[in-house]
Amino acid sequence: MRGQSGAFSPVRLGIYGxxxxxAAFFLLPLYVxxxxxxxxxxxxxxxxxxxxxxxxxxxxxxxxxxxxxTGLTCNGIQVGFWNSxxxxxxxxxxxxxVGAVTGYALSLWRPRGAALLFGILMSVAFVPxxxxxxxxxxxxxxxxxxxxxxxxxxxxxxxxxxxxTLIFRNYFASVPIELFxxxxxxxxxxxxxxxxxxxxxxxxxxxxxxxxxxxxIWNDFIFGLVFAGRENxxxxxxxxxxxxxxxxxxxxxxxxxxTMLTALVPLAVYFISGRWFVRGIAAGAVKG
Amino acid sequence: MRFNLRFVSxxxxxxxxxxxxxxxxxxVFCGATGWTVWISLTxxxxxxxxxxxxxxxxxxxxxxxxxxxxxxxxxxFGALFIVISLALGFLLAVLIDQRVRAEDLLRxxxxxxxxxxxxxxxxxxxxILDPTLGISKLAHDLGFEAIQFDWLVRQDRVIFTxxxxxxxxxxxxxxxxxxxxxxxxxQEIWKATRIEGIPAWRxxxxxxxxxLKGSFAxxxxxxxxxxxxxxxxxxxxxNGGPGIASEVPAKFVMDNLFExxxxxxxxxxxxxxxxxxxxxxxxxxxxxxxxxxxxxx
Amino acid sequence: xxxxxxxxLSKSYGALSVLRDIDLEVAEGEFTVLLGPSGCGKSxxxxxxxxxxxxxxxxxxxxxxxxTAREPSKRGIAMxxxxxxxxxxxxxxxxxSFGLKVKGRPRAEIEKRVAWAAELLQIxxxxxxxxxxxxxxxxxxxxxGRALVQDARxxxxxxxxxxxxxxxxxxxxxxxxxLHKELGLTIVYVTHDxxxxxxxxxxxxxxxxxxxxxxxxxxxxxxxxxxxxxAGFVGAPAMNFLPGIWRAGAVEVDGIRIPAGALDLRAxxxxxxxxxxxxxxxxxxxxxxxxxxEAIATTMQFMEPMGADTLGWFAMGGHRLSVRLAPQRAxxxxxxxxxxxxxxxxxxxxxxxxxxx
Numbered sequence: 001m002r003g004q005s006g007a008f009s010p011v012r013l014g015i016y017g018x019x020x021x022x023a024a025f026f027l028l029p030l031y032v033x034x035x036x037x038x039x040x041x042x043x044x045x046x047x048x049x050x051x052x053x054x055x056x057x058x059x060x061x062x063x064x065x066x067x068x069x070t071g072l073t074c075n076g077i078q079v080g081f082w083n084s085x086x087x088x089x090x091x092x093x094x095x096x097x098v099g100a101v102t103g104y105a106l107s108l109w110r111p112r113g114a115a116l117l118f119g120i121l122m123s124v125a126f127v128p129x130x131x132x133x134x135x136x137x138x139x140x141x142x143x144x145x146x147x148x149x150x151x152x153x154x155x156x157x158x159x160x161x162x163x164x165t166l167i168f169r170n171y172f173a174s175v176p177i178e179l180f181x182x183x184x185x186x187x188x189x190x191x192x193x194x195x196x197x198x199x200x201x202x203x204x205x206x207x208x209x210x211x212x213x214x215x216x217i218w219n220d221f222i223f224g225l226v227f228a229g230r231e232n233x234x235x236x237x238x239x240x241x242x243x244x245x246x247x248x249x250x251x252x253x254x255x256x257x258x259t260m261l262t263a264l265v266p267l268a269v270y271f272i273s274g275r276w277f278v279r280g281i282a283a284g285a286v287k288g
Numbered sequence: 289m290r291f292n293l294r295f296v297s298x299x300x301x302x303x304x305x306x307x308x309x310x311x312x313x314x315x316v317f318c319g320a321t322g323w324t325v326w327i328s329l330t331x332x333x334x335x336x337x338x339x340x341x342x343x344x345x346x347x348x349x350x351x352x353x354x355x356x357x358x359x360x361x362x363x364x365f366g367a368l369f370i371v372i373s374l375a376l377g378f379l380l381a382v383l384i385d386q387r388v389r390a391e392d393l394l395r396x397x398x399x400x401x402x403x404x405x406x407x408x409x410x411x412x413x414x415x416i417l418d419p420t421l422g423i424s425k426l427a428h429d430l431g432f433e434a435i436q437f438d439w440l441v442r443q444d445r446v447i448f449t450x451x452x453x454x455x456x457x458x459x460x461x462x463x464x465x466x467x468x469x470x471x472x473x474x475q476e477i478w479k480a481t482r483i484e485g486i487p488a489w490r491x492x493x494x495x496x497x498x499x500l501k502g503s504f505a506x507x508x509x510x511x512x513x514x515x516x517x518x519x520x521x522x523x524x525x526x527n528g529g530p531g532i533a534s535e536v537p538a539k540f541v542m543d544n545l546f547e548x549x550x551x552x553x554x555x556x557x558x559x560x561x562x563x564x565x566x567x568x569x570x571x572x573x574x575x576x577x578x579x580x581x582x583x584x585x
Numbered sequence: 586x587x588x589x590x591x592x593x594l595s596k597s598y599g600a601l602s603v604l605r606d607i608d609l610e611v612a613e614g615e616f617t618v619l620l621g622p623s624g625c626g627k628s629x630x631x632x633x634x635x636x637x638x639x640x641x642x643x644x645x646x647x648x649x650x651x652x653t654a655r656e657p658s659k660r661g662i663a664m665x666x667x668x669x670x671x672x673x674x675x676x677x678x679x680x681x682s683f684g685l686k687v688k689g690r691p692r693a694e695i696e697k698r699v700a701w702a703a704e705l706l707q708i709x710x711x712x713x714x715x716x717x718x719x720x721x722x723x724x725x726x727x728x729x730g731r732a733l734v735q736d737a738r739x740x741x742x743x744x745x746x747x748x749x750x751x752x753x754x755x756x757x758x759x760x761x762x763x764l765h766k767e768l769g770l771t772i773v774y775v776t777h778d779x780x781x782x783x784x785x786x787x788x789x790x791x792x793x794x795x796x797x798x799x800x801x802x803x804x805x806x807x808x809x810x811x812x813x814x815x816a817g818f819v820g821a822p823a824m825n826f827l828p829g830i831w832r833a834g835a836v837e838v839d840g841i842r843i844p845a846g847a848l849d850l851r852a853x854x855x856x857x858x859x860x861x862x863x864x865x866x867x868x869x870x871x872x873x874x875x876x877x878x879e880a881i882a883t884t885m886q887f888m889e890p891m892g893a894d895t896l897g898w899f900a901m902g903g904h905r906l907s908v909r910l911a912p913q914r915a916x917x918x919x920x921x922x923x924x925x926x927x928x929x930x931x932x933x934x935x936x937x938x939x940x941x942x
Contacts, residue, residue: 015383022380023397026456029412030400036415048426049416102309109302113310120313126509126569127321128516130541130558134327134551135320138336158312165309178670178743181637182731186684187658190301196683200674219405221520226546236407240524243411252415263408270403271396277403278464281510 037061037257044252060253064261068254070241077258080238084218084265086149087234091156092213096206098157099164104194106165107172108180118169121162129159133226140227147229155227156217164209171205172198208280211273215266235262321562328555336551345556355557358535361447365536366515369454373511374504376455377462382492384463385470395467399460406457410524413453414440443533446526450534453521458514462507469503470496516565537561588613588771589634589739594643596629603629605795607643611739611773611788616765618782619775621792622818627775628743630792634773635741636660648738658688660739663732667744669724671716677703677727678712681734695734702730705764722753729761733768742774746781758784779819783807791815808930813939816863816932822896825869825906827862828936831855836862836933839902843879847928850942859936866896866909868927871918878927885922888915899924 032049038056039047047054066076073079106114136155137146145151175198183193224234233241239262243255270277331341349355380398384391401409416422419438427435439445473496481491519538526534528543537557544554589611596604604626611617619627632638634645636657644653652660663684671680678699685695703709706726716724725745732740742761746754762785765772776782782789783803790800791814799811810816816824829838831854836843843862854860870876883899883906895915897908899922908924933942 012386015386015388019380019383019388019394022376023394026397026401026460029409029416029456032416033412044421048429049422050426098308101305105302105305109299111299111302111306113306117306117310117313120317121309123569124313124317126513126516126565127317128538128558128561128565130538130545130554131324131562132316132320133541133558134336134545134555135323136316138323139315139320158316161309161312176668176670178666178668179672181632181635181657182664182666182670183672183683184298184637184657185635185662185664186735187656187687188683190298190305192687197672197674215403219407221405221407221523222542236405236520239411240407243524244527252418252421255411256415259408259411263404266403266405267400270400274396278399278468281402281461281464 033256033260033263037064037253037260039253041249041251041253060251060257061261063251064242064254064257068242068258070238070245077235077238077242077261080233080235081261083228083232083238084235087152087156087224087228087232088214088217091153091160091217092210094153095157095160095164095213095217096209099161099209100168100199100202100206101194102161102165103168103170104172104198105190107169108175108177108193108198109190118165121165125162125166129222137226146227147231149228149232152223152228152232152234155223156213156220159223160213160216163212167205167209167212168202171202175201207273208276211269211277212280214269218265324555324562325559327551328559330552332552332555334549334551345552346560349553349556349560352553354532354535355537355540357532358537358540361534362515362518362536365447365451365454365518366512368451369458369515370508370511372451372455373458373462374507376459377507378466378500380459380463381466381470384467395460395464398463401457402461404457406520407524409453409457410521413449413456414525417449417452440526441530443530446530446534450521450525453525454518457521458511461510465503465507465510466500469500473499512568516561588615588648589617589773590646591630591634592644592646594630594633594640594645596633596638596640596642603795604633604640607795607797609790609797609800611771613771614769616770616772616774616785616787618786618789619773619792620779620782620789620819621777623777625792626795627777627792631741631743631773631775634739635662635664658684661737662739662741663735663737664741665728665732665743665745667747669716669728669745669748671724671727671731673716676713676715677708677719677730680716680727681712681731684731684735698734698736702733705733706730706760721749722757725749725753725757726760729764733764738771740770740772742772744775744777747776747778754781761785779821783819791818793818809941810863810932811941813861813863813934816934820865822866822907822909824863824865824932825904827864827901827904827906829860829862831858831860836860838862838904841881841902843881843926843928845879845928845933847878848931848933849929850933852942854933854942858942860942861934861936861939862928863932863934864906864926864928865930866907868930869906869908870925870927871908871910871914872923872925874914876925876927878925878929880923880925883922883924885918885920888918890915 035051035053036044036049037060038053038058040055040057040059043054064076065078067074068076105111106118140146140151145154179197180193183197188196218234219236220234221236221240224232224237228234228237239258242258273280327336328345329340329342330337331339331344384394388394417437417440418424419441422437424435424437427437439449477495477499478491481495486495517538518536519542522528522534522536522539528535528539538561541554541557541561544550544557589609591607591609594604594607595602607630609617609630619630621627629638633640634647636652636655640653644651646652647660647662672683675683681699681702682695685698699712700709703712706729708723708726708730711719711723711727716727719727728745745761746757749757758781764770765785774785786803788800788802789806791798791806793814799806799815801811806815806819810819810824813826817826827836827838827843829836829843833856834844834846836845845862868878870878872880881901883901886898886900886905889896889898890912893912895910895912897910897915897918899906899908901924906924910918934940935942
């Protein structure tokens with residue numbers, strides 16, 4: 001509603017100019033990654049960063065996917081991809097379930113200790129993870145969870161809990177309280193109200209939570225590095241290892257192909273979810 | 289109250305449902321924090337021990353050049369990162385709000401970096417800024433022989449390369465938050481300022497900006513949290529180098545925990561980070577709850 | 586014996602007391618309306634009867650059983666909410682049958698009861714729709730239907746009509762009255778709308794500040810209000826209040842003497858008592874038209890046409906009186922006017938205790 005549209009005044013020219021330059025800045029890395037990944041190594045050495053590939057080739061992508069090396073193993077980044085998928089699916093499901101139940105119990109039932117619990121969870125949202133890491137490693141090795149798939153799933157559930165609880169608590173707190181009362185009069189109990197009334201209503205917020213957790217867990221580096229164990233290293237960790245692997249000549253095209261492959265899942269989530277993505281970040285950010 | 293009993297069945301179920309979260313909150317969040325603080329008061333090296341040595345780890349921590357550099361880096365990075373991202377994000381939001389064409393496309397282009405991991409972000413920028421084959425070579429090829437863009441390997445400049453990548457990653461998020469705030473402003477405010485003949489830039493600066501206080505707070509909190517946690521980006525782009533020029537506190541903790549086997553020092557560093565966060569966040573939260581209370585009255 | 590008996594019920598949030606020592610009896614088949622301004626405690630009282638709010642003290646009996654410590658669903662009640670509170674993800678059928686399903690009733694019985702309620706409320710064609718696809722009036726019917734399918738002993742209504750527009754509200758009012766009559770329901774109904782209260786109730790409990798000011802049949806409430814608050818709250822346009830001093834069988838208002846022999850007093854009033862004389866606008870007439878009552882000199886200020894009649898405003902000393910006039914007659918009134926106050930139907934209150942004398 002601001003300003004006048006239509007005529008191309010100098011002001012509007014300036015607006016479009018700035019927006020286009022910004023767009024170029026934001027697109028540059030993606031563009032460079034893609035063109036580099038399609039070039040051959042001689043072409044990279046001789047040409048420049050922005051030049052389009054003379055003879056686009058998927059060789060680097062194939063190598064990155066199936067034969068790129070970390071240390072002595074050369075099975076490509078596909079290993080990390082499947083590890084990430086294996087970590088992602090149960091972690092997303094479990095962390096959302098725990099968060100949804102916790103948020104529901106906190107918002108509508110106000111059990112004993114609710115305020116304390118919520119206070120702790122909200123404070124943790126600000127605390128650097130490094131504070132928890134060492135004791136967690138000790139605790140996990142004590143119960144045999146270190147370097148296991150289950151261990152990393154538990155870790156993602158633990159650190160997803162504050163945000164998941166917050167968004168579900170806020171969502172259920174916005175449900176008209178009369179609905180809850182009506183269900184009480186109808187004789188429904190804690191789980192019945194949750195399963196039959198609240199959960200079906202919460203589909204939009206579940207989608208938001210799935211977006212948040214999918215990108216968050218896929219992009220995680222530090223927890224994967226510390227808790228997943230060599231066998232289960234997620235894609236981000238493996239990517240970093242491939243790129244920093246000191247064997248032979250550095251192949252920038254393969255590095256960039258591997259980087260693009262790692263970025264594909266969150267990018268797909270982002271472009272498919274559209275405005276929901278922003279909603280998710282906003283929902284997770286509004287402290288309350 | 290006397291008749292609390294009425295809800296007894298539902299409340300017991302609620303209490304049970306809350307057990308996992310309670311367990312996590314008490315053992316992991318509270319217990320682990322306490323344990324970390326305790327270890328920082330001992331002379332533990334590879335394994336935790338109980339030799340209490342008071343604050344001596346903190347003494348050696350703040351005598352440690354690597355730690356001092358980490359803290360300085362983070363302060364510089366954090367301040368510039370937040371200010372630049374806020375400014376750029378706000379500017380982009382205002383410009384997009386001018387009924388521009390292809391708004392959805394522009395928004396997507398500004399925000400997509402935020403969906404990517406810091407590892408991906410770091411590796412992409414490391415390649416772009418590569419001192420031999422990256423932007424530097426591009427400038428040479430175009431005839432600008434004088435330009436030596438080698439910040440990635442210069443001790444005094446490397447932190448700004450992290451900054452570029454950080455802003456690229458987060459500015460779109462600020463834009464999205466600000467745009468949501470702008471769209472939430474009552475349209476009649478705009479009608480009123482137009483009738484009074486106030487120029488648009490003045491309206492933005494003196495009317496709209498103060499109204500977006502909440503959006504700024506949200507964006508700042510989000511970014512500040514990610515600043516303190518800054519680790520992956522440094523690992524992917526520079527691995528702390530050249531030398532120790534791009535070390536950050538989170539990385540200092542990780543290195544001392546898992547590579548240098550100095551967990552006493554690492555936990556002292558982690559505790560210092562925690563204390564800093566608490567010192568900044570606690571007054572903010574207190575102020576927020578006070579003003580919320582006042583608003584409720 | 587069905588019905589409700591609330592005794593000595595109190596509730597407070599910390600130092601703030603929202604219900605003080607409430608006693609209320611609702612006989613079987615009665616339609617009791619809890620009427621009062623917002624914040625008077627009427628909804629809290631209803632929630633307490635339903636068992637949805639904790640109480641601090643007192644007992645609640647429904648159908649002769651003490652239900653004070655029972656869960657809402659074990660009290661034999663059904664409830665209709667202001668926002669209808671329909672479960673948005675269920676169809677109308679799902680909404681109606683949910684409560685019976687939870688209680689584990691046989692399928693055939695559930696179907697029979699749902700069909701009966703839907704038929705009664707004329708929502709059978711909508712049974713497989715979701716609430717989101719329905720109009721406000723239809724949702725209201727579903728909400729009532731959901732209450733009816735329960736074989737409840739007591740029906741609680743929490744401002745059920747306040748979200749409807751004026752026309753629908755009148756329609757639904759008639760509908761609810763019909764249901765009450767035909768099914769012989771026992772109802773406790775909360776509203777702030779006095780027309781709803783007057784038209785529906787067999788008895789009205791007017792509440793203020795967590796207390797019941799008066800609990801009586803609508804006519805009684807209107808004609809013989811027990812307190813100044815009830816007198817002012819019930820009736821639109823509101824009753825005229827003339828504060829004065831009682832002296833020798835008359836009320837002296839700003840030095841003007843109004844002989845009050847016609848007043849129906851409970852006991853003789855002592856001379857010098859500060860009183861408030863309350864006269865409804867329809868009990869004041871124009872003296873020149875031969876209206877009965879005490880004549881007083883006033884000046885016409887302005888007229889408010891309201892359609893069926895016109896409200897005339899007259900200045901009497903420092904006070905203003907509203908008078909219900911026939912519209913045609915009102916147009917001819919101007920300047921100095923002598924009004925006649927019919928005190929046979931007026932009320933007199935003690936100015937300090939605010940109670941009826």
